Structure formats: C-alpha cells, structure tokens
Amino acid sequence: MSDRSPAQHSDMLLFLTDEQLRQGIEAMFFAYQGFTADPDRILAGMAYGRAHHRAVHFINRAPGTTVNNLLGILGVTKQSLNRVLRTLIEDGLVESKVGRVDKRERHLFLTEAGAELERKLSDAQRARMRAAYRDAGPEAVTGFRAVLEAMMDPNMRRKSSALKESST
C-alpha cells in the first residue's frame, strides 16, 4: 500500500476537532478508572493502596532494582516511596539487600509472599487488558500501543521499554 517514503504519517493530515479530542481525553479518563478498578478492589481489604501496587509491580518487573531507580520510575519523592517500601519490608513482601558492588545501594526483591500478591494483582489487571484486547481486535492493539507511547513523556518512554537494574 505504501508507495513511497519511510515516514508513515508525515504526509497525512489529521483533521481533529476539539470534540474528537475531548472524546479521547474522556475515554482516557474512564478507561483508567476501569484499568485500576480491579487491583483497587483487591487492595481495599488489605492495608495497602495503589502506591504499594506500583512498587510491587516494578520490583517484580525488575528484581534487584535500586531505590533510586524506583524513584525515577514512579516519579515520587524519596520520603513517599520510603513509607510504602518500609511497610512492604516490615510485612515481609519485599526484601532489601545491600549492594555488593556499591554498598550504599539497596537492591529490592519480592519475597514469595510479595510475588504472590503481585500475581494476584496483575492477574486481575491482565484479565481486563486481555479482554479489552480481545474485544478490540489485533489491529486495535497496535494502534492503542502507538498512541500510548506517543502520549508519554519522552524519558518515561525510554523507561517503559527497558528498565535498567543498576547504575547509569
């Protein structure tokens, strides 16, 4: 179909009314509500919230990640994260190990109990994501991902594609 240039869209004009954009904005709002609804329900019972979910998610994703790494990813302050992390460690869901090469660093890992919670939360979220993908179809998924990537802040885009574990 492409008869020319490498740039896929640079020669296509998108006419977007404010109304269309508003619909996109609201769709994002309502979809995010749905996106977080299941984990929120699960966490509501326990003494945990969305902040704990995010920490557990990213520690699971990048075992051994340092506190500083996590701070950058979550975009919160040291003190905020520390409170969350402290309860998770106290409750035996997260383990903090002193760095071997740089002993100032703490490397974070999920314990078996932590991994279990992570599984419970992400199972729910994956189920919804899977259902949405199924309903929308394969091509929709590609488009979905493309728009989301474009909507991120550039430095976050990097983090979302590859999460580094230790030093810069």
Add this chain to the structure above:
Amino acid sequence: MSDRSPAQHSDMLLFLTDEQLRQGIEAMFFAYQGFTADPDRILAGMAYGRAHHRAVHFINRAPGTTVNNLLGILGVTKQSLNRVLRTLIEDGLVESKVGRVDKRERHLFLTEAGAELERKLSDAQRARMRAAYRDAGPEAVTGFRAVLEAMMDPNMRRKSSALKESST
C-alpha cells in the same frame, strides 16, 4: 458455537503472552502520567488539584448538570465532591442554580472565569492528545479508542458517549 458470526473478531485468536500484557499495563501507567502532567503543572500554582480539574471539565462538557449526575460520573462521595465544588463556587468559577422543575436539584454552570480555566487546562491536554494522535497516525487512533472503550466499566462506557443533563 457458530463458526461464522457477525462479531468481527470472534474467529481470530489473539495469542497474548503475559509479557505483552504487562507491556500494555505499563504503557497505560506511563501514558496516564503524561496525560495528566500538563494540567497538573498548571494547577500546581493555584490552590486547585486534579479533583477541581475533573469537576470543571465535566461541568463544561454538560452545563447544567446536577450534583448527583456529577457524583455518578466522577465516582466519588458527596462530601468529597462538595468540598471541591464549594471552593469553585466561592472563587466564582462555578455557578449553582436551583432547578426550575425540581427545586431540590442544583444545576452547575461555569462562569466566564471558570470557562477560562477550563480552556487553559484542556488546551494543554488537547495539545498533547493531538500530538500523540499525529505521531501515531489515523488508524492508530481508531484502535486506541476501541481498546479504551473495551477497558472501561460498562456503565462508564455509557456515560462517556452521552452525558445526560437532568433527571432520568
């Protein structure tokens, strides 16, 4: 089990690894961070937060909407919304008018100052959405919207397509 049906995707199998789903989940997380970043920055200076933004957005979208309507849309409690609404009314950004047909109801409208704030916030958000749409291309937009719709809770899906103004 009909092997051919009107459903567009029922006969297509989507093989989604947990890894692919996790990427989608994270993309949603980071994209939402970006999505709210600009309004957050604008609101940071003033005495307002995301809650005020949401109220102003939906009052602008559906002028004359009642408090109860707004409660349903935002999914918060009366007390939470009321605190936000009270400051907006005190500051002269929102006007509350006693219902003509049902005098128990209060119908909410933006004042000129309220409309101005709304414009400032949504301009920023629309700009980002427009940029994302442009980067991702027209077909991506369709897919993006389809997945978001599928990800919402069903009752919210209804609200996102048509926001009713007064009584049921």
Add this chain to the structure above:
DNA sequence: TTGGAAAGTCAATAAAGCTGACATATAATT
C-alpha cells in the same frame, strides 16, 4: 581526606478521598 551520592528518617503540611451523622428543602406517595 574531603565531597558528594544513596538511602533512611523525622516533622510538618496538604490534597483528596472515605464513613457516619445530621439538617434542610422539596417532591412524591399514601
């Protein structure tokens, strides 16, 4: 050896939500 980075902590504060209880005005029903 000195400077700075990584992590942790304490205190004070704020935004935004929650529950529960209660009041007022008004509509609807009996």
Add this chain to the structure above:
DNA sequence: AATTATATGTCAGCTTTATTGACTTTCCAA
C-alpha cells in the same frame, strides 16, 4: 394532610498518598 423519599449541604474524624525541609549514616570516588 401526613409521611416518606430524594437532592443537597455540612460537620467531624479518619486514611492514603503525596509534598518540602532538615538531618544522619554509610560509603564511593576524586
């Protein structure tokens, strides 16, 4: 007319999640 239900508003108290600022301990690196 009396009762019940609804829409709104408000008070008090609590929780979670965030903030800023100040400070300490540990430890790497110049």
